[in-house]
Amino acid sequence: MELGQGKGRIAYGIVKRLAEAGYVAYFAGGCVRDDLMHECPGDYDIATSASPDDVEKLFPKTIAVGKQFGVIIVVEGDAQFEVATFRREGSYRDGRHPSEVSFTDPEEDAKRRDFTVNGLFYDPIQNKVIDYVGGQKDLQAKIIRAIGAPDERFEEDKLRLLRAVRFASVLGFEIEPATWSAVCRRFQEIHDVSPERIRDEIVKMLTRPGADRGLDLLSRSCLLKEILPEIEAMKNIQQPPAFHPEGDVFVHTKLMLAQLKNPSKELALAVLFHDVGKPPTLAVRDGHITFYEHAPLGARMTETIMRRLRFSNDEIETVAGCVENHMRFGDVQKMREGKLKRLLTRPTFELELELHRIDCVTSHGHLDNYGFLKAKQKEYAAEELKPAPLINGHDLIRLGMQPGPDMKPFLEEIYDLQLEGQIKDKDAALAYAQNQLRMKSKKAQ
Numbered sequence: 001m002e003l004g005q006g007k008g009r010i011a012y013g014i015v016k017r018l019a020e021a022g023y024v025a026y027f028a029g030g031c032v033r034d035d036l037m038h039e040c041p042g043d044y045d046i047a048t049s050a051s052p053d054d055v056e057k058l059f060p061k062t063i064a065v066g067k068q069f070g071v072i073i074v075v076e077g078d079a080q081f082e083v084a085t086f087r088r089e090g091s092y093r094d095g096r097h098p099s100e101v102s103f104t105d106p107e108e109d110a111k112r113r114d115f116t117v118n119g120l121f122y123d124p125i126q127n128k129v130i131d132y133v134g135g136q137k138d139l140q141a142k143i144i145r146a147i148g149a150p151d152e153r154f155e156e157d158k159l160r161l162l163r164a165v166r167f168a169s170v171l172g173f174e175i176e177p178a179t180w181s182a183v184c185r186r187f188q189e190i191h192d193v194s195p196e197r198i199r200d201e202i203v204k205m206l207t208r209p210g211a212d213r214g215l216d217l218l219s220r221s222c223l224l225k226e227i228l229p230e231i232e233a234m235k236n237i238q239q240p241p242a243f244h245p246e247g248d249v250f251v252h253t254k255l256m257l258a259q260l261k262n263p264s265k266e267l268a269l270a271v272l273f274h275d276v277g278k279p280p281t282l283a284v285r286d287g288h289i290t291f292y293e294h295a296p297l298g299a300r301m302t303e304t305i306m307r308r309l310r311f312s313n314d315e316i317e318t319v320a321g322c323v324e325n326h327m328r329f330g331d332v333q334k335m336r337e338g339k340l341k342r343l344l345t346r347p348t349f350e351l352e353l354e355l356h357r358i359d360c361v362t363s364h365g366h367l368d369n370y371g372f373l374k375a376k377q378k379e380y381a382a383e384e385l386k387p388a389p390l391i392n393g394h395d396l397i398r399l400g401m402q403p404g405p406d407m408k409p410f411l412e413e414i415y416d417l418q419l420e421g422q423i424k425d426k427d428a429a430l431a432y433a434q435n436q437l438r439m440k441s442k443k444a445q
């Protein structure tokens with residue numbers, strides 16, 4: 001294993017210290033798998049024969065978050081490492097949490113893990129992989145296989161149903177037939193898992209390569225119709241071939257996911273949800289397939305789904321905003337300048353622009369609106385795109401306007417004229433407002 005200078009080197013130091021104190025200590029699980037696949041591990045977990053108390057005594061800075069499960073966090077500088085005592089898990093209370101743990105040897109610890117490729121240890125001092133579960137063979141063959149009897153392992157912990165699909169997706173592996181058929185039989189049990197854990201798996205899957213295949217695996221296993229029925233409903237929703245020669249809404253969404261490269265979770269989710277409003281708005285009018293108002297409906301659906309999965313308010317607002325706005329990009333060349341400038345200054349504009357670009361390249365292929373917006377961004381770069389409004393609500397009240405719902409659109413209209421350069425200073429803005437108000441009151445008489 002190449003330890004480099006970063007976290008791997010520090011993790012090696014922790015193992016060495018444990019070994020010098022007479023304990024067995026290995027790198028364990030995901031980091032061994034990633035390293036053998038020549039990927040840089042995100043985290044290094046360490047498994048050891050030392051008890052949690054022993055670990056606390058050996059290292060100056062520790063956190064006892066999971067002490068009753070045998071896990072101590074060792075803090076070294078900015079980095080944290082999970083150091084877990086080799087353990088076996090007792091019976092599972094609720095399909096998710098073991099009711100007790102007790103300490104054991106490395107072999108039993110390997111066998112309580114979920115999939116063979118996640119059950120490997122590595123001894124960095126001897127430079128040796130320790131494999132009790134056939135993980136190396138499966139890693140070479142690119143196979144996700146439950147350790148032991150698949151049904152029992154999924155029965156113990158239902159999150160593993162989703163983890164099987166997520167690892168197959170992210171690693172680009174096949175799921176071994178007995179493991180796969182257990183997932184396909186037990187898909188409904190995913191409801192025993194908390195929405196937060198489901199959310200974390202979905203995000204991990206969508207933000208890594210292979211997300212398009214992951215979505216397919218979710219659908220084929222029937223997990224998708226349990227956790228995201230609104231996405232499953234996009235299957236077989238046909239679209240006008242002139243705009244979407246690539247196929248139905250589900251196929252289009254998968255093609256978009258395939259275009260993502262290291263996306264933020266907001267972009268990945270915006271892609272997943274951008275057309276979620278299409279199935280319920282499908283209508284054939286004069287022989288044409290239409291999806292009127294699918295963007296605003298899709299935004300409301302996105303909010304409901306993301307709330308169900310316990311995303312934060314900020315995440316929900318950002319993603320639902322992208323969904324709501326995505327059809328406006330088709331009109332940008334006809335937009336008045338003020339409206340265009342407001343679009344360009346939305347805090348999520350870059351995200352929305354990227355969503356639009358991917359939407360186009362995976363359907364009709366026309367990037368003229370994208371090119372237009374890029375050019376406008378350059379053109380406006382020197383100008384102040386978001387000047388302070390020349391007048392506000394107080395000014396309107398002073399001119400005699402009653403506070404109420406008419407005020408906001410009126411101020412926006414004046415702001416647009418300011419952005420377009422038609423109103424240049426405060427006096428001109430006040431004069432325009434006064435004039436408009438006078439005309440309105442005349443009309444009302």
Ligand code: ATP
Nearest residue numbers: 028029030031042045112113114118119157159160
């Ligand atoms: P990643 O961090 O990239 O998601 P990972 O393999 O490190 O992948 P973690 O969730 O960090 O996954 O868990 C670390 C290790 O703990 C796994 O490799 C596996 O051995 C074990 N593990 C984690 N979750 C489970 C589970 N639900 N059932 C059994 N073993 C698990």
Ligand code: MG
Nearest residue numbers: 030031042043
């Ligand atoms: Mg991990």
